[in-house]
Structures are given as structure tokens and as C-alpha cells.
Amino acid sequence: MNNLAQFRNKNHVKILVKKLHSNYPGGTLKLMEVCGTHTMAIARYGLRGLMPDGLKLISGPGCPVCVTPASIINASIKLSELPGTVIITFGDMMRVQGTHVTGTRVTGTHVPWSEKTLEIRKAEGADVRIIYSVLDMLEMAREEKNKNFVFISIGFETTTPGIAISIIEAKKIGLKNVFFLTANRLIVPAMHALCRAADIQIHGFLCPGHVSVIIGYDAYREIADQYSIPCVVAGFEPVDILLAIDDIIERISKKSAGVGNAYGRVVTERGNTQAMDIMHQVFKPVRAEWRGIGSIPNSGLDLRDEYTHFDALKKFNIKLVSQPEPKGCKCGDVLRGVIIPPECGLFSKTCTPETPVGPCMVSTEGSCAAYYKYGVGAE
Ligand code: SF4
Numbered sequence: 001m002n003n004l005a006q007f008r009n010k011n012h013v014k015i016l017v018k019k020l021h022s023n024y025p026g027g028t029l030k031l032m033e034v035c036g037t038h039t040m041a042i043a044r045y046g047l048r049g050l051m052p053d054g055l056k057l058i059s060g061p062g063c064p065v066c067v068t069p070a071s072i073i074n075a076s077i078k079l080s081e082l083p084g085t086v087i088i089t090f091g092d093m094m095r096v097q098g099t100h101v102t103g104t105r106v107t108g109t110h111v112p113w114s115e116k117t118l119e120i121r122k123a124e125g126a127d128v129r130i131i132y133s134v135l136d137m138l139e140m141a142r143e144e145k146n147k148n149f150v151f152i153s154i155g156f157e158t159t160t161p162g163i164a165i166s167i168i169e170a171k172k173i174g175l176k177n178v179f180f181l182t183a184n185r186l187i188v189p190a191m192h193a194l195c196r197a198a199d200i201q202i203h204g205f206l207c208p209g210h211v212s213v214i215i216g217y218d219a220y221r222e223i224a225d226q227y228s229i230p231c232v233v234a235g236f237e238p239v240d241i242l243l244a245i246d247d248i249i250e251r252i253s254k255k256s257a258g259v260g261n262a263y264g265r266v267v268t269e270r271g272n273t274q275a276m277d278i279m280h281q282v283f284k285p286v287r288a289e290w291r292g293i294g295s296i297p298n299s300g301l302d303l304r305d306e307y308t309h310f311d312a313l314k315k316f317n318i319k320l321v322s323q324p325e326p327k328g329c330k331c332g333d334v335l336r337g338v339i340i341p342p343e344c345g346l347f348s349k350t351c352t353p354e355t356p357v358g359p360c361m362v363s364t365e366g367s368c369a370a371y372y373k374y375g376v377g378a379e
Helices: 010-023 036-044 070-080 091-095 118-123 134-143 160-172 187-196 209-215 217-227 238-253 273-282 305-310 331-335 367-378
Strands: 029-033 055-059 085-089 127-130 148-155 178-184 204-207 231-233 259-261 283-290 294-303
Touching: 010 238, 029 036, 029 238, 036 209, 036 238, 036 367, 055 238, 070 085, 070 118, 070 148, 070 178, 085 091, 085 118, 085 134, 091 118, 091 127, 118 127, 134 148, 134 160, 134 178, 148 160, 160 178, 160 273, 160 305, 178 283, 178 294, 178 305, 187 209, 187 217, 187 283, 187 294, 204 209, 204 217, 204 238, 209 217, 209 273, 217 231, 217 259, 231 238, 238 259, 273 283, 294 305, 331 367
Parallel strands: 029 055, 029 204, 085 127, 085 148, 148 178, 204 231, 231 259
Antiparallel strands: 283 294
């Protein structure tokens, strides 16, 4: 059996599920995952259906596309309307709607501004390109010097160091036609905000595997200590996730929160300090808005002074304006773990992956997309 196969092994799954049932202390316990890949893995493997009665796996703000506020989507759409501007983005951002409520129409189109997406802007003739690496944008900018390139910069600590490297490189080679609309977010400040919210009860955190590779599992100690909530890092195979849940339950039973690492094959105590240093070299933490959660201190990243000439908002004089969710969309409550997607009135009716209303249905890591794709097994 190869290494990965052990973590998908049915017998291992059965043993862990049995252990979980016999160790479960009873009552209702809510464990939140703050990682879109966990959201998908839990749904795909039907892990919710294997839990003891009372143990609820709820999803939090772990999908970067989903937590990006409407103000950023609206700004990216505005930027796409500037002549000679190329919008560069990751694929999932293409179908997230702007939510401008004035009803203004863009000249020559029949689509209200409130329904605009980058995909629609592309169909209307805007130059919007999907990339997988930001370094690709630098190459394009070098070749097409008569155009301005704007990268819609989203993501957590997993993605942001790579973006920081691209910005350092752009400065080094003196590119004057690349800009960044920065909406990168930090996961631990969001966990603090959830722990402090009066209407959310979380008994344990299933901590994100990818982010933890960078920040290290010790980054969650402040959460565990301050709120007495166990935090355990999990990988993405069913056995990884069950091991982490088992660890959390054991910690709850012993009334000793603490931090655990059930993804020891890739996550270390301190993480990738070099990547974190590069990220902090380019960005500084700032208060930032999260969809559905609101404004959280030190949870966003802004360009430091020496890189501020890459700031797309400053360059093109665009202001971020907070906007409400699309009408009827409960993405905010889904992202805070207050409701599960089927409790939104639009779920699988007007809102489907083909006709998504909110980003939680657009993103391949969104909770609504996970529940829709994997159906009852996801509940
Ligand atoms: S089902 Fe659609 S409308 Fe409802 S919360 Fe999810 S994304 Fe928003």
C-alpha cells in the first residue's frame, strides 16, 4: 500500500469511525473547517453521514473566492471598463456577480450593473484573462507594453507568498504596467472574529492543511488558548480528516483544548518561515472586509510603501464601496457557519452551479457548490 492509499483505506476509515462513536462524549458539538478543500473533501467522502449523532461538521470562511467582498468584485468590473486595461484573474472569480444596487446600466448593454461578472465583461469585449501563475502576467506585461495589466489578487497565506514574489520581480525588472487589486486575507484573524461572535458556537476547529504548511500549526495556539477551543490541522484524505476529528473530540472530552497536527507529513510547527517573510516583505496587515463577516482587524494585506505604486485602486482612483449580498443570498450566514446551504431559500432553486447567485455556489471550493454537487451525502 503506498503512502496516500493508507489515508483512503476503507478499513482505516471504519476503525476511526467506530472509535469516534465510542469516544463521543454526547450532546451537540460543532466542529468548523476553515478550508474550502476540506469543505469539498468532507462532502465528497460523505463524512458528515459517518459522524455520531450530535456531532456537526460546519463550514466556515475557508474559500478565498467566497470571502472576497462584493466591493472587490465591483472594483474589478469597473477596472475592466477602463480602455487599454487587461484584467488578470483566477478562474473562479469570473462568475462572481457584482452587487451594485443603483441599477445603472452600462452603455450599450442590456445587463444591469448589479448582475455584472467578469465573464459577462469578457463577453462584452473586455480583455479579461485567466492565469494559473501570476508570473504569467509579468510575461504578458513585458510583451504588451501599451496595455495596463491588473491582477485581482485574492487568497490566503497559501497563495499570497507567490503573489509577493511576483511583485518583487515586477519591481526588480521595472515593469510600469502591472497593478494589483489586493484582497488577500489572513485566516487566524477571521477565526478570532468567529470565536468572538455572539451568534456562532464552535467547539473545535479543523484547521486548513494548505495554509498551515505556510503558517505552521503553532499559529493556532492563540485561538486554542484564548477561547479554549481545540485546533487540529487536517490533511485532505478521509483518514486525515477523521484523525483530526478524533483528536479534537479527545481534547474536548479531556477539557484541554490545545493545538494538534494530524497532517504531520507536510505541516510543521513553524511552517514555511521563508514564505511568510517574503509575504511580510511586500504586504502589511490591515483591517479588511470579509463577505458575510464584516470588517476584521489585521485580517487583510495591503502593499507596503515601497510597493504602493503597484496598487490598482490608487493608480486608477477607484474607491471600494461596501455593498449588500445579492438579493436572497445567504452566503454571509453560510460562511459564518450559522446556516447550512440547503437552509438558503434560493439553494438549488434559482441558485445552482449553472446559475449561481452568490460566490459560495460559484467557487469550486464553496459550501453551496459542495452541498449541491454531493447532495444528501453532504448534509
Ligand atoms: S445557495 Fe446560492 S444564494 Fe443561497 S447562500 Fe448559497 S450561493 Fe447564496
